[in-house]
Amino acid sequence: MPAEKKNDATATRKPDSPHSPKSPASSSATTAFATPKKKSIMRPKQKPTTVLVSKNNSTNSSTSLGKHPHFLSPLPTSSPTRPRDSAKGGLLPQVSPSSTGSADAPTPKPGCAGGDGKDHQVNHVAVPSSMSLEPSSRQNSATLNPICRHNSMRKTAFVVVDYGATAEQGTRKTMEDQHTMLFEGIPFFGVYDGHGGTQCAEYLRDQLHGLILGHPEVKTNPEKAIIDGIVEADRAFLARSEAETNESGSVCAVALIIDDKLVVGNVGDAEVVLSHNAKPVVLTVRHSISSNPSEEERIRSVGGKVCHNRVGHPNYNPAVVSLAVTRAIGDAGFKLPKYTDGKPSGVIAVPETSVTRLTDDDEFLVIGCDGLWDVMTYAEVVDFCYQRFEEGVPAQCIAEELAQAALMKGSTDNVTAMLVHLTRREGPLSTREFVPEAAVSTSTRNLSEEP
Structure with a gap:
């Protein structure tokens, strides 16, 4: 769980600080992270192809997928075969942001002009009231600037051309991390970091993508689909926990790619x-x-207890029984009346979400648990991955190296690192229509299963 203050204050785009923390003495083998000079990134000519749903092994969690020689090359314009539609679930209960401390979105500002003098469209993201507008202590020298994109009348979409994921147990006695990567229909990526047992993270690995992708508004209102899906997963798992006397919990981060939108949610x-x-x-x-x-x-x-930067249990000494995060799925001991005597702890499962309009300058996505982010800054992680993409290293190998780098820098937690390389394709088709056949997940049954 978090070991340093980062105060990630806003869901808008935020540059990282150029200053990286010093590594422990034991991490003498750690790679130096210099800001790379951007150039065309070459990709390996031959790469194996596999189908992946999710794994939690300390070895490879997937193999790389990619068919294009250049890092930022567009996909071919020919129309491939349309995969069949995935099953849709029922309508999930709507969560009112106002009931969880969220505020209405700020009034959008006008578009801005880029360095080329052309008009750009700025993507504005609603910032809930629970999110501070102050920059992180790790990023206090940075300026928060919105990312602009060129206006275009053509339909565009971003697709996954390479990916990799790995999970390392580290020095922990158990592996409580899980993850999911799905490519049928709307690409879905999720990382789940469990605590107090493996049950909750395993449940999310098997069920959360079905709740989100099966939501009837996933294409028209994907943020609502993420919120409803995570809240429903929490409700269902708590019901199971009460019957099984299970108090495990999990945090999560998920990402969807819908045409040229990147939709993200985390707890x-x-x-x-x-x-x-x-x-x-x-x-x-x-x-x-x-x-x-x-x-x-x-x-x-709400009357919750705080002790040593942790959430204390309502009925026990908070110095003895506490939780490192303020939002999590599961954790029946902090939520169910049978454990709290009806006293609120303040721990909730409502995610915060953001929508980003992708541009040609957006290269890849990194999703990770605190075992990665507690020991490496955002700039270190991006520099690390970018340099290796320039060298033509496959995404799977980069993900494995990244997890090892976190361990060398002193991480004692489970470490999960997921890397997703994106590229643009223009045309009238939807994202579903140009997902490579080899990348289609075999776990379609999960899209229709009830939790």
């Missing part, structure tokens, strides 16, 4: 970072008291 301290012109753009908010003061205010406002 807890799992994070999503986008590489834009080889610079990090943080798309998630860290839900912990040490990094997000507004979360402490929310906990105290």
Whole structure:
């Protein structure tokens, strides 16, 4: 769980600080992270192809997929075979943002002009009131600038041309991380960092994508689909926990790619970072008291306890029984009346979401748990990945090297690193129509299963 203050304050695009923390003495083998000079990134000519749903092994979690020689090359314009539609689930209960401390979106500002003098369209993201507008202590020298994109009358979409994921147990006695990568229909990526047992993270691995992708509004209102899906997963898992006397919990970070939109949601301290012109753009908010003061205010406002930057249990000494994150799925011991005597702890499962309009300057996505982000800055992670993409290293190998780098820098937690390389394709087709056949997941049954 979080070991340093990061105060990831906003769901808008945020550049990282150029200053990286010093590595421990034991990490003498750590790679130096210099800001790369951007150039055309070459990709390997031959790469194996596999189908992946999700794994939690400390070895490879997937193999790379890619068919294009250049890092930013567009996909072919010919129309491939349309895969069959995935099953859709029922309507999930709507969650009112106002009931969870969220505020209405700010009034959008006019578009801005880019360096080429052309008009650009700025993507504005609603910032809930629970998110501080102050920059992180890790990024206090940076300026928060919106990312602009060229106006275009053509339909565009971004597709996955390479991916990789790995999970390392590290020095922990158990592996509690899980992850999911799906490519049928709307590409879906999720990282789940469990605590107090493996059950909750495993449940999310098997069920959350079905709840989100099966939502009837996933294409028209994907943020609502993410919120409803995670809240429903929490409700269903708590019901199971009550019957099984299971108090495990999990944080999560998920990402969907719908045409030229990247839709992200997270609960807890799992994070999503986008590489834009080889610079990090943080798309998630860290839900912990040490990094997000507004979360402490929310906990105290409902009568919850705070002790040593942790959420205390309502009925026990908070110095003994506490939780490192303020939002999580599961954690029946902090939510069910049978454990709290009806006293609120303040721990909720409502995610915060953001929507980003992708541009040609957006290169790849990194999704990771706190075992990665606690020891490496956003700039270090993006520089690390970008340099290796320039060298033609496959995404799977980069993900494995990234997890090892986190361990060398002193991470004692489970480490999950997921890397997704994106590229644009223009045309009238939807994202579903040009997902490579080899990347289609075999777990379609999960899209229609009831939790």
